[in-house]
Amino acid sequence: MQAGLSSANTPEAIVGRCAAAARAAQHHLAQLSDPQKAAALHRAAASLRDSAGAILAANAKDSAESERGGLSPAMLDRLRLDDARLDGIALAVEAVADLPDPVGEILEKSERPNGLELSRVRVPIGVLGIIYESRPNVTADAAALCIRAGNAVILRGGSEAVRSNAAIHHAFVTGLVAGGVPAAAVQLVPTQDRAAVGAMLAAAGQIDMIIPRGGKGLVARVQQDARVPVLAHLDGICHTYIHSAADPAMAGEVAFNAKMRRPGICGAMESLLIDTQFGGAHGVLERLIEGGCAVRGDARVMAIDSRIAPAQSSDWDTEYLEPIVSVRLVDGLDEALAHIADHSSGHTDAIITDDADVAEKFLNRVDSAIVMVNASSQFADGGEFGLGAEIGIATGRLHARGPVALEGLTTYKWCVRGTGQVRP
Structure with missing residues (x-):
């Protein structure tokens, strides 16, 4: 007592x-x-x-x-x-x-x-x-x-x-x-x-x-x-993968919303994966930076914009809940899937692409509680799913x-x- x-x-x-x-x-x-x-x-x-x-x-x-x-x-x-x-x-x-x-x-x-x-x-x-x-x-x-x-x-x-x-x-x-x-x-x-x-x-x-x-x-x-x-539920280490077939305007809009609408919620994007064959990477990153987001990236990402800081190994496993995002360039869908498998907390992961076959592969192969195509991860919410309020996101x-x-x-x-x- x-x-x-x-x-x-x-x-x-x-x-x-x-x-x-x-x-x-x-x-x-x-x-x-x-x-x-x-x-x-x-x-x-x-x-x-x-x-x-x-x-x-x-x-x-x-x-x-x-x-x-x-x-x-x-x-x-x-x-x-x-x-x-x-x-x-x-x-x-x-x-x-x-x-x-x-x-x-x-x-x-x-x-x-x-x-x-x-x-x-x-x-x-x-x-x-x-x-x-x-x-x-x-x-x-x-x-x-x-x-x-x-x-x-x-x-x-x-x-x-x-x-x-x-x-x-x-x-x-x-x-x-x-x-x-x-x-x-x-x-x-x-x-x-x-x-x-x-x-x-x-x-x-x-x-x-x-x-x-x-x-x-x-x-x-x-x-x-x-x-x-x-x-x-565990951490909300949520990913957005911009595929090579993504529309640049959509990619910029969705990625910015996924991170910056409310950085402190569990559905906020914490890691952004960009396909090396996607042509609009600079525009996506510039919008994030100019919108007040600190970007941490691998060597190839840092070469895109001098304002990007180096990412440490711990960044890929961090739920920031702040206007900070880790960014990595990946060589295709399989590398993106491997990164998500290694670092996702199983909360919400998304792809942006105009390729319907790639979208279906992503939906089938990502083993998270919520998997999205061409939508902001900030929709990971019971109210947005038509469920009314929610107790939380179970992973x-x-x-x-x-x-x-x-x-x-x-x-x-x-x-x-x-x-x-x-x-x-």
């Missing part, structure tokens, strides 16, 4: 109480109809808008304190809210509310020769724990997706957004309760004690799945220490992959209907 804490106030006890309340709330949530859940989420979105002043004031305090504390520009961008971003959060909640309810969907149905009728039916996972950093929008996004999929959720945000998360959580739950959903269905861990994370990771039997959203350090710790199943190969939205927050059960059959 930590010094100065009674047994009732240890992180383990706090998480245990949250989990017990969440389990009871999830059982209640399972009894609500699809229209009731949707209506409650619309009330939550309205409450977020009604509470805009309090949320933005709380966020301003978090942002000012984090800036004084030296938080990186990319992380500050993730943290900061304004009227437009807050309205976007409310719109995302409404979009989730309007999605079809996945719970109860019959995934397959069959009849055995002995007359048993089998069906595989989508059901909620139960109680989820979500551990995240910087982004206060996760508080609402995660809550909306969990409620829509019939799950209760325990949220543990980072200390840099503690006021913002609390304000968003209060507004969201106020709307939910007005819509008939128990307050305990969405809980924010009431302590910033770092030991609370460890308590969540050890809560096997109380929490059914942990989802981390944050940097490499957080995800690595969760994967190493968890005694609860984990749904996680593993089990359960869910790519943007994790409603279906990724469900599992299934088998329902068997008989007429008195016994097994011989």
Whole structure:
């Protein structure tokens, strides 16, 4: 037990109480109809808008304190809210509310020769724990997706957004309760004690799945220490490959957007591969440099523009989350594919080409959660995929992959209907 804490106030006890309340709330949530859940989420979105002043004031305090504390520009961008971003959060909640309810969907149905009728039916996972950093929008996004999929959720945000998360959580739950959903269905861990994370990771039997959203350090710790199943993504080391048959104007536009629209998101391009037979390399690199991006390249890339700095071996495996990009010239599709296989984190990789056969080869041979043709990697987002908000981009190969939205927050059960059959 930590010094100065009674047994009732240890992180383990706090998480245990949250989990017990969440389990009871999830059982209640399972009894609500699809229209009731949707209506409650619309009330939550309205409450977020009604509470805009309090949320933005709380966020301003978090942002000012984090800036004084030296938080990186990319992380500050993730943290900061304004009227437009807050309205976007409310719109995302409404979009989730309007999605079809996945719970109860019959995934397959069959009849055995002995007359048993089998069906595989989508059901909620139960109680989820979500551990995240910087982004206060996760508080609402995660809550909306969990409620829509019939799950209760325990949220543990980072200390840099503690006021913002609390304000968003209060507004969201106020709307939910007005819509008939128990307050305990969405809980924010009431302590910033770092030991609370460890308590969540050890809560096997109380929490059914942990989802981390944050940097490499957080995800690595969760994967190493968890005694609860984990749904996680690794770094967003995303590539764009400009093929020899790429349209130069498209290549410049897509590459610039992939890197510079929002450099601090996980779908931002971190490495750019340019085919040696592509004729517009100088124009693509010049646009990036003049747009404020620092370019690091191999010797052949450095020869294109004197403003390009040398790339180190570590650059090919770095998620910058800043306006920095590593660039390499490659001799054809196979070399590009080999580089991606060696250095991609399996998040999102893209090709720009007008050659349909090459595009199909790229789609088939790149083993990432999201593979794109002639599009910015910044589209790697649940909302852009028509899924509403998202919990994150899963880069593993089990359960869910790519943007994790409603279906990724469900599992299934088998329902068997008989007429008195016994097994011989």
